[in-house]
Amino acid sequence: MLTFLKNHPFAVQSFFESSLVLTFSVPKEELQDLIPDCLELDVFKNKYAFIAVAMVQTKGLRPKRFPKFMGNDFFLIGFRIFVTYTNNKGKRLRGLYIIKSETNKKKMEYLGNIFTHYNYTTTDINHYNKHHTKEISSVKSNFKIELDTSENDDIPLPEGSPFKNWKEARRFAGPLPFTFTYNDKTKEVLIIEGVRQNWKPKPVKINTYHVNFLETLKLNNLVLANAFIIENIQYYWKKGRKELWN
Template structure:
């Protein structure tokens, strides 16, 4: 891990919207993508979870800096739900980043300078018509269309592993912690997120196709929840190392 790639300062932003899809994947297929000492955060000891978060951020900047120095970005993160037991015995629940995308080169450059989130720049467009929202990218080969309609009872995705929205809400990111591994020094970098006004609203997913997910060729994968969170002040604390 390069000297600067350790989240050396706190960062804050305003989430105008965060759209989150979570796929259940058989643990035998997903666990090979999680480096030790992290372990999968499992449901019924059978399913691990791969989640996609599409976040429209405003005024992203080092914490404490004035808003006019912030920048607006669209961010996409592909993450796995994991657990980590610290050197002091605390059991933390969080996320391990597989890949990150953004709509601006500036965010790619700065993001890869201060983190190991593997940012790349791509085209991202979001269009809203009434209750319907479409997010898509030609370069990254993904598209999704969902409805925010709230009248009537929202149904879980058809093949969800969860029996109810109550169970599904346990697996809605972002979780309090994100982890990065420095295997050369046997260290885990822990980044803690702090949020306000966090209310996840179920959405009705109409279509969704992601080339990044398809390339894994998982045999047992099921879309299991879909949520949107809007208007959330958020910040990430400075990274902290823990010996593993």
């Protein structure tokens, strides 16, 4: 019963007030051991793989078709690897594999760990706005990100990015259509499809960042490849579906 509950047994909807995603490039060999055998790294130029830090302010998160007053507002942080999965029909799906999840409320940790495999933990989340900058930080998780909020249409790619332009970089801006979980004991892949409307990520400039979790992974040559933000978007996740991986 508990296993069934963790497999996203119903659709969930929310409103994203904002979603800030920083995507880092890494030589593909360094991420290979962090994903299960059923998945493949989604690579660029057959050289770079990508890991993203997504920070999402949700509003009214609830089972789909439940009334708004039953929703809850949470701040979510997800550490995700860009991957592909070839399903039993031979179709190649692009998506994300989550390696760590955090939230600002115990209620989300409790419910998230009943209905998903994302292993949520609770942390402090602090927001600070000042002239043309915004800071998101956590003392417990030891991270701090400062972004430039000034209106600027000529934002350069981060220094050292493998992309030539923002059009190339947009291909590796989350979230992607699918998220995958793998049960090694049953050899089952859980596929969760996200549905969004008017998804138009805007490039943002990151002034400074420190993300302790990324440092614990001991990755060499980790480079900020892009950063995008979206605001005021309706979003929902379909009920999870499983298939055996051979």
